[in-house]
Amino acid sequence: MTASQAVPPGNVHVASARLAAATLARRFPDATIVNVTSRGEQPWVRLSPFYPHGGIPVPFTPGVTSMSVEGVWQALKVLDDADVDPAKLAVAAMRGIKRAPHRGGTVRGHRRGLHGTELLAYEQARREIYLPTYLFQLEHRAADEVARLRDLALAGPVVLLDYTVNGDVTDLSVPLSHAALIAAHLTGTWPQDAVPTAG
Structure with missing residues (x-):
């Protein structure tokens, strides 16, 4: 994304999907409210990491793809009583x-690839697995929705619900918000040290 395409940070907000509509209206008057969770409506549900776009490359596993970003994250997770789950x-x-x-x-x-020998700690797994995989979704599987959001945010305030x-x-105490990542993508503030995913 070029600098001219970046949305001013003040135009994109992230809020809890559990807030009442009246609360959102009071906190964000005149804003467009967009639910990007797996319970959102079309087309915005396509921005959920659970959405089964297909063709999502699995990091460090050449030739293997996933139906969804969440599928990658869960497949590479290693538990005390279970290894990866393809x-x-x-x-x-x-x-x-x-x-x-x-x-x-x-x-x-999280295993560094389906057949990898290295286990990544939580923050490193976010950087090497989740961030690049979700960025791939935004750029290659939900580009139309991202473009529509950018147009909305350039025209006025937008609130993304997650x-x-x-x-x-x-911050490892709380799950990472994909809505916050969408906001970062729109405003040109995506974490720069994330490992890119080929595909």
Whole structure:
């Protein structure tokens, strides 16, 4: 994205999808409200990392793709009682993707590729797996929706709704907000040290 295409940061906001419509209207008068969660309406639901676009490259795994970004994230997750789960790459619904430890176990990390030997810690996995994979979705699978959002945000304030509003990659206490990443993409402030995904 060129500098001329970047949206002024003050024109894009991120808010909780759990807020009431009246609260949103009071906090963001005259703004366009866009729900980008998996429960959003078309076409904005296509910006959800759960959306099954197909053809999402799996980092560090040449020739392998996923139906969704979340499928990649969950497939490469390593638990105390289970290694990677390639079946998550083929999930074509926006449910049944998440994996959680059983019997009080923990997430050990994310494998650096389906067949990799290295386990990435949470922040590094965000940078090397999630960020580049979601950026690929925005640029190659949901480019039309991003362009429509950019036009809306250049014309006036836009509020992106998500279930978390954390846009800080280093804040590991809260899940990373994909709405915050969309805002970063629109405003030209995407984390610069994320590893690019080929595809």
